Amino acid sequence: MTEAVRVTGTAGVQQPVRVDEDEPVRVHEDEPVAHDPHPLTQHVQRLVQRVRAVDRRRPLVWDLLVTGFFVTAGLVDFAGGGWRNVAHNTGVPGRLVLVLTLGLTVPLLWRRRRPMAALAVMVLFGTVNGGTGAMLQVALVQLIVLFNIALRLPLRTLGRAGALMLVPLVVGTVRYPRGSWDQQIVPQVWAYALIALLGIAVRSRQDYTQALVERAHRLEVERDQQAQLAAAAERTRIAREMHDIIGHNLSVITGLADGGRYAAAKSPEHAAKALDAIGSTSRQALAELRRLLDVLRDDVPEAAALTPQPSLTDLDRLLDGVRSAGLPVRTAFRGRAVPLPQGQQLTVYRVVQEALTNTLKHGGPGATAAVDIAYADDGVTVTVTDTGRGGPPARDGSTPDPDAFRSGRGLTGMQERTSLYAGTLEAGPRPLPATGWQVRLHLPKISASPAPTAPEETAR
Structure with a gap:
């Protein structure tokens, strides 16, 4: 009879292990085997x-x-x-x-x-x-x-x-x-010495036991701290992913809904296309959200299909969704493509996604955006600029405060992703007289499997 047993591994993740009751359990030679005392x-x-x-x-x-x-x-x-x-x-x-x-x-x-x-x-x-x-x-x-x-x-x-x-x-x-003096004194001295040695032995044993107890307590505290740090890091990662997924798709849906409302009176066909795009974006967001939440479940089937995280090959689909929401986006690839690990590709994707989402939210009407990806020997540099107002509008209609935009969760998430790969991230208003916002990401080169290639210099 085979039974599935869950074993807690790194960062508290439970992994199923198959145990066959008909076969003896093998124990590694270096592992101590506990025996019941007499x-x-x-x-x-x-x-x-x-x-x-x-x-x-x-x-x-x-x-x-x-x-x-x-x-x-x-x-x-x-x-x-x-x-x-x-x-x-x-x-x-x-x-x-x-x-x-x-x-x-x-x-x-x-x-x-x-x-x-x-x-x-x-x-x-x-x-x-x-x-x-x-x-x-x-x-x-x-x-x-x-x-x-x-x-x-x-x-x-x-x-x-x-x-x-x-x-x-x-x-x-x-x-x-x-009798002789040694017959009267030596036995007593030996008795004193044995009692003293017994006290020293008991004292050493107590000190050793106390040291083990303190060490076990310290290890337990360290284990709890590591578990808390791992849980906090996992919560941060999940919150970052949910923000990127839901925030971007909701911004696209908002843009499509606003455009469909204006088109409904003049061009019902365009309004129907906007509704179709809203449905498609909503289903995509729901699918990504379900996939993310499935990671938190303990009863995930072993043969469940695993969908890869977004990479540079998914940028075209991302940009098409942004364009359908009413934001014109121009893209440019420069230099020969440098192989990027999957994690760096996800970082580039999420940074571009968050920058364009912020443009949709705060750029205002008539804003445009440009995505420039430059490959070099030392890594990849991604620059996202827009011609919008560069931040959330102030209540009195004055120039928006850049710090208000910088305090959001999106920029914090981009900075956290960038720090994982020792990269640099700069975000702020474009230099005058230009208007809008600029996000510049640089990730150093890390050897990895070949990444999707791009033309040496193309523009869309």
Whole structure:
């Protein structure tokens, strides 16, 4: 059974991928394969996460529980007399043993907030513990504080903590020697070193995990930003295409409708031709708009026919439509045609289309236009001029403000298209005494497949 699965690719575009259930899925050798962890591992991870969650939410409660546990264990050892089984001096007074037990366990409450102060207090009582020969086993609680120091404080502080913990050990060994000194000191030193290394290992693991989390968060933010930029660029491109398609065709339709209204009274035949041209232009605009909107659909058939974007070969059809709307247009091609990529051809087409559309909108009656396309070794230069009023008419009938024309979406779209190919675009009123508007586009030469050729020098 074959199933179509959509995979999100570049810029969020979904691409269908065929997956056959009867065939095994092949994984690239370099790609890591995720395996489900062992159930026992999952259980331990969940338990550790719950303990850490409680610790993060209520650290004081957790510190009280840990401290209370060891205080209770020490008091049970004191009350039951179990400490005498390992003591070097069983004649230590009971009150002193009780004080030592509390002094070695209660400072655990501050092991995270003030670990060095807590360790100093415990070392003080530990020195008395070793000097009196009580040798309470609860003194091993100092290792928990040592672990917290290795986990949270700098290494130089860890070195001072290790040196501090050697004081009770040396005092007990000197006061009550049992065998050689290395049999009493070396095992304890190894225990201290192992606890310190364990704290360093856990700290390194936490730092590594935190770095991975920060990197993943940063990559996620960058991915979202790239997706937003891609979406904004796509929206801009679609808006630019819709403006060029709808704006031009509506301008042509407006010109045809105005001409047909005047011709209806005098020449019904010309009015009928104008209506036919309006219908043809409307259908063409609708077809282009539907093709553009189909790009946004997710359920586009795989075998759907793809219509190419307009190119230089479509200029004649564009100019014929403008002429039918009542704007005389003269064209001229100069030089030997330079091969242009499809994107540059579309840019030339849209710039000519937008310039002529602006002439239809703002040129006024009696305006004419000229399109000059000059090929050279360094690229192509397109110049579109008209003899109209050069901008939208002012309310008081004075000379139009060029900035008002320059602020429209059409010129912005032309500038965006030009910048994609490192070209230059100049638009503004023609120098006096000439009237009208001029748009000049230059696109540098880029190697591409051969473009439609034009005569070396022709004029229409």
